[in-house]
Amino acid sequence: MKVHSSIFLIFLLVTGLSPSCQEASKGPSGQIISRDTTISTKSAFSTLFIDSSYLEHFLADRQVIDTGRQLYRNFYNQRNFSLAWFDSSGIAEQANLFWNLQANYIAFSGDSSIYNPFLQQWADSVGVYGARAIPDSLRSRIELELTGQFFRYAAKAYMGNLKLNSADLGWFIPRRKVDILALLDSVSNNKGKDIKHLEPVNRQYGLLREALNRYYEIEKQGAWDHLATTQKKITIGDTGQAVLQLKRRLFLSGDLGKMDSVPLFDTALAAAVRKFQYRYGLREDGIVGGATLQEINRPINYRIRQILVNMERLRWVPDEPATDYLLVNIPEYRLHVYEKGRNLVFNMNVVVGSTTHHSVIFTGNLKNIVFSPYWYVPPGILQKEVLPGIKRNKNYLSSHNMEWNGGNVRQKPGPKNSLGLVKFLFPNSYNIYLHDTPSKSLFNESKRDFSHGCIRVAEPKKLAAWLLRDEKSWTSEKIDAAMHKGSETWVTIKQELPVFIGYFTAWVDRQGNLNFREDIYGHDKIMMEKMFR
Template identity: 45%
Template sequence: MRFQTLQFFSALLLAITFSACGQENKPVTQPKKQVAKPDMKDWNNSIPGNFAEKSTYHFDSTMLDAFLKNYPKYESYAGDMRKFYRGRGFTYAWFDKDGMIEQAGNLRNRIDHMDDEGLNSTVPYHAQLDSVIGSLDESAAGKPDLTPELMLTASYFAFAKIVWGGMDASVSKSMDWYLPRKKVSYANALDSLLKAPVGELKNSEPVYRQYEMLRTYLKRYRSLDSMKNWEPIKMDKKAYKPGDNSPVITAIRKRLYLLGDFAGDTASAVYSADMNDAVKACQHRLGLTEDGVIGNGMISELNITPQKRITQIMVNMERARWVPIPDPEQDYLVVNIPDYRLFVYQKDSLVWSCNVVVGKAMNKTVIFSGDVKYVVFSPYWNVPPSIVRKEVVPGMARNKNYIASHNMEITGRLGGLPVVRQKPGPNNSLGKVKFLFPNSYNIYLHDSPAKSLFNETTRAFSHGCIRVQEPEKLANFLLRNDSSWTPEKINAAMNAGKEQYVTLKKTVPVYIGYFTAFVDSKGKINFRKDIYSKDASLAKALMEN
């Protein structure tokens, strides 16, 4: 799942007060035909691609200033336009000797269908652009009018920043999104596309590829919404299991068919084996226990209307616009908080994933990124002051042996509170290993003695840090290129009972994100609970934008 790469997500711009785990961190040949608007099957193609090579059609640079004076709403894209045209010697990009190139039509169609991008907004002078392009005299000989050329370029940059760049960074910050926003020079992107050798043009967009996959499902759910027949399924018993017979089973079959989970008989009232497979597939997509039992939880999810899912998809498309693109040649880790999963990538390919436990609603895990620098075996746990105040001190008041019974020790006093740490050992709250990526939030990955929690469907139990189900596997992955650390030595260090810091030879980026809708490695749309209640405020901002 690239989440899936998640080409997710390093310095953070804000610091917040957070009660966490409290650990100190040490050319393509151009088409010759005139196409004002290509077939609908082509309009969804990526905008980058077939631009006219430098031609004999030049214009004076002062004409760009005059254009911007006539179209002041394009002024915010003036720098990009100047850089783009300066790089190509102020020659036309959207017209060659045969007229307007095909990609201009693709751009117009993408602009005409901005709603398919999950947006309510459009580019400046949209109507004027259609009018200018529509009035082109394709039979006229000689140099084309400069106005449509410059309007197309300005509209390109406007489209790029709106659709690929997303809302202003102040919006993402207000949503507690502290992952660094991706930085893309769209002028450089255009220039590089023009200079690329024939056959090497990349038909991809400068945006996290989850965006493109979510866009596909946005269309599907709009199609479902147009049916206007999403009546709630009402249960006539507590739960349904294979072999059960009920009219409700028929309704569930139809719903699973519409959602793409089931391709069998939709008229049967029997919970059959093939339906059981479909139910489990659906449960997987919805983050439910994959037991084949249809209970209230699953019915509630099936009853969520396509319109609400459309909003959920749009919200996560916007988040995908914000995500930075990691180096595809580098190892990196991704945590999706609502999915309670850690994904481990090697050179942009998913190697493995496992369950994680994240922060409770009152101790939210922060959405940000860092670089794993240390692996710490048999760690101490430096208990954060907030936990000392709320849990340790009251425990000491109730039980004079509280410190000893929890394998803790007091190392001093600070601000009237004892400074407490828990010694290494099998019952240490951090388990047998932790993974540090220095940050101002005191967030890190670690083992846990509470193994049973990894089997829960909802796994928001921590004070903010991220507990990893397979910590030894992660340690082996991070140290696999260090010949001094064999699997046997790693296992021994985890059980030594003596703290040992290991500095990675090369840091590994970790991206902690928040996606309640995403497409998995099988191409299936997944939905998750909005555990930190973040979707509604972003949906409102999108509607108002």
């Protein structure tokens, strides 16, 4: 008993369960939930009850910290100490369903930190001898152990690894909050029915989990070959063992529909290569070389870890808003426009911050559109680029359509303005916003990390028109005129909408394709070192 008590206490202290669960453990007024004495053997979901003094003895014996005690007390107070995991027939169905759900989590995540050997031996016994395998003398203890186990599981599976400080990893989107008590209450009261659908994680998380299981199966087959070739490029018409390896590799990943033993690079294989390149955000030329060869030769273990890293990020993200919103995925170099939550309206290419000038991962509310904007040169660019330019050339400012503005420099509105003809503002402390650009050719590149941190959009007029679609006075012609006016015009949109700047290097698209992208800022690498160390 003491060994398991230590495991439980260490979990509470090390993972930080107490601060993250603090809100969930309080009632509406922030106080401890009062005992609901209206619940009786006639109205309770279980006719079995636990003595409140036994709970206090359990908490004291394990030296559970205050916030952990509060979680326990609130859960049992709100059900007047009726049991959650037992009924008159023995261990209840929801306990078995929860245990299987937890086992699946441990299996796919590789996270055994919540493994509980004491409970596992009784779960095994129930599996062999049935619901009554647990003696009455152990019922109260196992009831409370299971409740604590659910707290541990939910903290990891639904809220993410609390030892990973998201801000230290460059992630400044507030982490989602989960009402663990409400979740556990629902599992108990519904007897585990549709327990998988109670997971407070978004749809993308489930899709990645399915993909992860497929990759585990491929890994078991042990046939994710390294493409051994001395050729710089492999293309249509080529023959040899490397072509057979390529076919096998793309067949396993689902890009090649049918496998054969002919060592010829034919049109079917070229189509499979293009599908692979599409999924990886590469130039779709059907030729294996350079970046395509590099990505093909990534070990499957790396891809599995990449999926797990992105599943961890998905545990952090807040619930999808039911309103309109914008999502920029930095490694994808794409902006996604959503209407009323999940309705994807359109996408467009973007240019993001370079590897030395990262675009920040955060969220804000878009409030203003500025047509024909000034560009106020940031202090860093002023010191490193503009002032040295003025020293070299006294006509530097005029040649760049710039002017002094007090002690600072700004670039006048116009087609050569660095912000282009329009910018979209969502106030934030990082000085990041969306904007047009005169450098249109960069949107044709497959890798688009060229900016100083702000996000350049490929179709600014289309975005402006969508944002102003309910403003009848803002016709296409009026938007065009404002963009080319040559003087600033500020427009406040009727309803602010969230903008999320995210960082996901693995996801499943709407066509069911598993996508991967390069870890351009090295965030995956840091997370892998912390998660799999």
